[in-house]
Amino acid sequence: MSDVWGESLPILYGRSVATGELVHVDDAPNGKACGCVCPDPGCGQPLIARNNGKKKIHHFAHIGGTCAWSAEYLLAELTLEVIKERGHVWFPELSYEAPGTHRLEIISKGMELPVSCAKKIEAEGRKAPVIAVEVRTSRGCVRYVFVPELAHVLSGEQIASLGQECRGIVRIDLRGLMRSMKALEGKHYDREELAVRIQSKEVMEELLSGGRQRHLSWAWNVKAKELSDQAWKLYEQRKEEERQKADAEKERRAAIDQARREKACLAAAKRAEEERAQLAQAAKAAAEMEAAREAWEEAHPVQGRAIRDEARRQKSLSSMDRAREIMAPIVDDARKPAKDLGGKRWYRCEKCGKVGPADEFAIGDVGSIWNHGVCLECV
Incomplete structure (x- = not known):
């Protein structure tokens, strides 16, 4: 493979057929006589110890080809061994993303806690075990899970399945660690040297003691999820209140506009009524004047005829x-x-x-x- 991790990563430990314990390649006889098999029980292939070379690193090789999970199974075994020996383990900083701002809200700083019990447990969909640790708190023993990730990262289904058995899942980002080592070494990095270092107890101790904190992260945590859900609930309530307030303001403005329109309509109707009343009054006055004129003309026929003749003459004249x-x-x-x-x-x-x-x-x-x-x- 082109990168520094994966199925081609040489393994430095094999499982002794006689004792069932992990054996370092330098502590095993050379060749097929090493008496070791792949540490992954799902594989179980016999191994060849190649520990006589002076140019290449000493390592175990599968007789029947490489194994996809041997390195991660071995790293899980090293994780368990280191935790048992130390009796303490580093827990990374716990936080959640505040809704709306994408700002991290810190719940607790990273800290080292004593471990009362540690063991391997199987994870659905993974052929390498994960490490369950029991931490004693004021509320009793609480289980957390540590997952070494190299070629195979945790899936959403695996996180959901493990979340039913513990209060938190911590990723041990070995892939990111190897990338960092590779970047630190530069373009002339020694790939085999990195393979040796990543499988050393010293590096695993450094990881689990908080020496490389950015390579330990929470994949899932009950408390973080509860606080995040609560924050999201409050955020949605606030947004809903804002929407309701905006809707109420919109309705208020619509009611004001409607009232203004109705007021304008009433004013227009009142003006029209007044105009109709004025027209009716003017028509009445004109009718009264016409009746008075006709009465006067009847009483004064000669003058009335002269006035009508003059009116007809004026009407016939041009402007x-x-x-x-x-x-x-x-x-x-x-x-x-x-x-x-x-x-x-x-x-x-x-x-x-x-x-x-x-x-x-x-x-x-x-x-x-x-x-x-x-x-x-x-x-």
């Missing part, structure tokens, strides 16, 4: 004729210039006596007499 009649007495007053409302000069023709505006006259103010002129027709 210009009416204007000429209105301006005639004004034009005849020679004391000042005759002007209409628009400011235009008017004259009376000396020859034909016609009254008209200045644009109908060729000459105005004849003989220095105001409003006397000669029209275009007479010229």
Whole structure:
């Protein structure tokens, strides 16, 4: 494989057929006479000890080909052994992501706690065991699970299954550790040397004592989940309250707008009613005036006939004729210039006596007499 982990990782420990204990490759006879098999019981292949070389690292090799889970099974065994020897284990910092802000809320700092019991347990879907530890607290013994991850990371189903048996699952990120080692060594890193170091008890002790804290992390924790669920519940309640408040404000504004529209409609209806009343009153007044006029004309037939004749004559006149009649007495007053409302000069023709505006006259103010002129027709 192109990377530094996986099925091709050489293993440094085998399981003795005689004792069932793990045996380091340097402590076993060379070759097939080593008397060891793969530490993974699911594999169980005989191993060959290659511990006579001076250029390559000493390691065990499978006779029938590589095993996908041998390295992780071996690392689980080392984890258990280190925890039993130390009697303490480091628990990483516990936190959860605050909803809405994505900020980490710290529940507890990383700490080392005493372990009263440690053992291997099987995890569904994994062919390497995980390590269950019992930690004594004021509420009694609490179980946590440590999972060494190398080629095979925990799946969501495995986390859910293990979560039913413990209060928390801690990942031992051996893949990330090997990446860090590789990056530290640079492009000329020794792959075999990394394989030796990752399977050493010293590195595992350093991990489990908090020396490499960023490679220990919580995959799942009851308390973190409870606090996270509670935070999410409060967040959703707050969002719901904000939505309800926004809806209420929207409804309030809609009610105000509706009230304004209704008020405007009422005002418009009131104005229309007033206008109708005024029109009715004006019609009534006009009808009364017409009735009074008709009564007066009946009482004074001669004057009434003259008034009707004048009204008919005025109605038959054009607007210009009416204007000429209105301006005639004004034009005849020679004391000042005759002007209409628009400011235009008017004259009376000396020859034909016609009254008209200045644009109908060729000459105005004849003989220095105001409003006397000669029209275009007479010229």
